[in-house]
Amino acid sequence: MPHDHDAHEHDQPRGHAACRHNHGAQHIYVYSPSGAVRDKAAFRRGVKRLQALGHQVEVDADALASHTRFAGDDDTRLAAIHRAAASGADVALISRGGYGLTRLLPRIDYAALARSVEQGMRWVGVSDFTALQLALLAHTGAVSWAGPALVGDLGAPGEPDEIMLACFEDLLSGQGEGSGWRLPKPRGQAASAAPALSDELYIPQARLWGGNLAVLCALVGTPYLPAIDGGILFLEDVAEHPYRIERLLTQLLHAGILARQQAIVLGQFTEFRLTSHDRGYRLQSVVDWLRAQVGVPVLTGLPFGHVPTKVLLPVGAQVSLSVEGRDALLYWGHVH
Structure with a gap:
């Protein structure tokens, strides 16, 4: 949203x-x-x-x-x-x-x-x-x-x-060359459910794309969603309950879009309110579910979204992604 x-x-x-x-x-x-x-x-x-x-x-x-x-x-x-x-x-x-x-x-x-x-x-x-x-x-x-x-x-x-x-x-x-961030500490089943949370990950080159999850999903099936294979997809949203976030991700999953990426990077999902009906279902539940569905790394904590601290990301550019421990880095200064 x-x-x-x-x-x-x-x-x-x-x-x-x-x-x-x-x-x-x-x-x-x-x-x-x-x-x-x-x-x-x-x-x-x-x-x-x-x-x-x-x-x-x-x-x-x-x-x-x-x-x-x-x-x-x-x-x-x-x-x-x-x-x-x-x-x-x-x-x-x-x-x-x-x-x-x-x-x-x-x-x-x-x-x-x-x-x-x-x-x-x-x-x-x-x-x-x-x-x-x-x-x-x-x-x-x-x-x-x-x-x-x-x-x-x-x-x-x-x-x-x-x-x-x-x-x-x-x-x-013209000096921007990349953005780094610290991955959140694994919680619950996330540590075992995620191939992304091993000590090291390196993707030498991939097209970076994505943005607001709800807007991106609204483009599925139209001429305005780029057909990107082997990309790095970053996503964020605001004022969407975790079940709605999962439903939007499910649409991308069933459309075959998620499986075609080299990695999925989740930014900030903010301004939602859990209810008594959720009974422990929360944003981390969605992340765990997503990791169980896709065979690609799912990283979290990217400083981008409807939050004060946001990095700038080149949508459509060739980038590299590296993870060592909890240190993640997207960089593009060296990619032509």
């Missing part, structure tokens, strides 16, 4: 993430392809923070438009995407996620977006943005970036998360 929220301390993933911090003035184009921006103060904070870091921020003419729950009607949001592609900016950054991009997928000029990527533009976003990322990958093979949104991340109250900001600055400066 794609969603925006004010992230809280307890949502932060366990372990650590690693990104180097670099600086360099960039032209950032902010646009709204999905939900309407309701928190104008957070929007202004995000713009000011990017400017304070020395970047030039260009705000799309309809970034604060509103039409029912959307940031303008379909034509308005479609035009904003195409203006972003034509802006010549270094980064196209969504204001927020929510819902709305799947409505636009048949009408997007993917060739124009791919040309902007060839010219050096990085498209960055999270949540509902998964739909655009995967459609772009399916139609053109172009790489985009799973990362922060302006309102929920860069415009959040207080100081932005240091790791998220460092990874974003890495992207802006």
Whole structure:
């Protein structure tokens, strides 16, 4: 379920993430392809923070438009995407996620977006943005970036998360080469159920893809889900009860998508509430179930999702994955 929220301390993933911090003035184009921006103060904070870091921020003419729950009607949001592609900016950054991009997928000029990527533009976003990322990958093979949104991340109250900001600055400066994190300690049957939790795992090359689980599942059976064999699939979601997460994963399992990957990497699944009916069924139950179904490694704890601490991930890029003990690393600086 794609969603925006004010992230809280307890949502932060366990372990650590690693990104180097670099600086360099960039032209950032902010646009709204999905939900309407309701928190104008957070929007202004995000713009000011990017400017304070020395970047030039260009705000799309309809970034604060509103039409029912959307940031303008379909034509308005479609035009904003195409203006972003034509802006010549270094980064196209969504204001927020929510819902709305799947409505636009048949009408997007993917060739124009791919040309902007060839010219050096990085498209960055999270949540509902998964739909655009995967459609772009399916139609053109172009790489985009799973990362922060302006309102929920860069415009959040207080100081932005240091790791998220460092990874974003890495992207802006062209220095990002990978992201590392610490795998959670095995609990219950997970230790014996998971081939991924052996001491070592190394995948020398695979295409990284994924994003929001609910949005990705909504693309199954459409021309907008890339057909990727031997990839590394990363997934996150918010406000979905564990049984719903399992049901979404079951759809990918029955569609044959999970078995075709070299690894599945689970990010953060947050903001759900267990009930008395669950009787011990929880998120770890889903992870254990998934590991029993698929013959590929399932890693957890990736610092990505609807949480303050999020790394940036190149969707569609060739990456390597290594695990030694509980130290996991996705890296792409060496892969051409």
